[in-house]
Amino acid sequence: MIEIKDLTKDYGTRRAISNLNFSVKKGDVVGFLGPNGAGKSTTMKIITGFMAPSSGTASVAGFDVFENPIEVKKRIGYLPEIPPVYADMYVHDYLTYVAALKQVPKADIPKMVARAIEKTNLGDVQKRLIHHLSKGFKQRVGIAQAIVSDPEVLILDEPTVGLDPKQVAEIRELIKSLKGQHTIVLSTHILPEVQATCEKIIIINKGTIVAQDSIQNLATMEKGQSRLHVRLRKDVSDMKAILSGISSVVGITEGASAKEWQIDIQGGEDVVDSISALMVNKGFGLIELSPKKMDLEDVFLKLTYGESQHGG
């Protein structure tokens, strides 16, 4: 649905993004992740045809965004960082205007507006001036504006900023409900949000993609390395000496007490066998032995803030 090839954008001498390559399949929900100033918004603006890349191409539904911007824009709903709402318009009028602007057939407009209002729970405020709405409501009007034309592709730039926790949950539900019928790209720097809504994530830092994969693959990354969490009944003072016989153990860290240990292992499940056998045979009283996934936060910090702080 979205194809990005060698995308580069310079602002004067500053390179905002360089040589991005990725593609999004129809119906995917993709999280665009990165620290502030990484180039998330720039990439999204290019996809929406808002601005042109310095070099490289981007296409949506087979249409190049620079050659054929009108066709692309017909298929896209876009929520910028700041919701593009007119303060002096009523919510309902505003959505009607946007629908007309997005070339929704005249007969369908009232239906589509009603649908967008219902999906974003704006029913109570639809007769009010946008000027008088709170930030969270304005954000919701922004989202309603993006979905009012029922576009194939939804580009949401930090959709939950400024919302209270309940509204955040609602918006996540909304995004989930749009899954399948729409291709959604959403940017954020809030990690749980990605975990809650996206199937695939693209992590971008300083204008380049540092990782793109499904969430599960990313969380268990590090080339076959995994981490075991071990909890014992007895104190063990020197775990390193005990496990020295097993070559696949690459790292040992003590947990909250001498009863808890984190063991990093390299290789398959047979290593787990030998570790557990060792624990039982030595009579340490094995209570718990569980594989621990590196969570997304670790991956993110490692990838974006470099190896120097190793593991974040």
Added chain:
Amino acid sequence: MNGTVTILKKELKGFYFNPTFWIICFLLSLVFSWVFPIQLNLFAQLLTNYVMQQGVPQNQLNIHYGVFIRELSYLNLMLIFMVPALTMKLFSEEKKVRTFDLLLTSPVTSFEIVMGKYIAAMGAVMGLIFIGFLYPAATSVIAKINWLPLLIAFLGIFLVASVYTAMNLFCSSLTEQGIVAYVSSVVMNVSIWFIGIGSEVVDSEAGRKFFEHISFSSHLSAMGEGTIRTGAIIFFISLAGLFVFLTERVVESARWR
């Protein structure tokens, strides 16, 4: 052209459902209600005792010259300051509150955006000119007036206003600050009247002709007298077209800058 109609409707509503526009209309009619009767009264006095006065130009005895053309020049003066007030927000405000993003990511071309806004602004300006037209029209109750020269004179002021609107729309597209758009618009509207002065300082015949051709006052005064000059009409329309085109370029430039 669907996009133009959508934007036109929205902006026109923005003008006519907005108190600012009505305040401007009120101020305009306030000025005219003060000046026009005085002008008319002076004209009536002149008519009753012109025999006793020496050296009164013949054309001043005609109500068109004596009253209406003067009123038109006041209207022109008012438009110089009021058109910028109407147009200053059209682009600058959109840029400032970032609703411009919405327009630029909607399936409308830059030309449609600019035309929608331009025609809407002209719709508002036409309202102002209509207020100006009401005064001579009301005079027809107490005096016999020649309608055709009057209408042509108003066509002239309409054309000049369409140039103001295009220029001021252009100013608005250049900045995010409404006040900057307003001031630069007024400066442009005023200074355009001084271009014709060039004809008095150049020596060559060709240079003089050139300045006369691009002089606003000579074109407008011809139409004010009730003569349709295609040269004047083409001049005003092409000037408005030029600035609409420039505005379109500025809007389009947001895509590749």
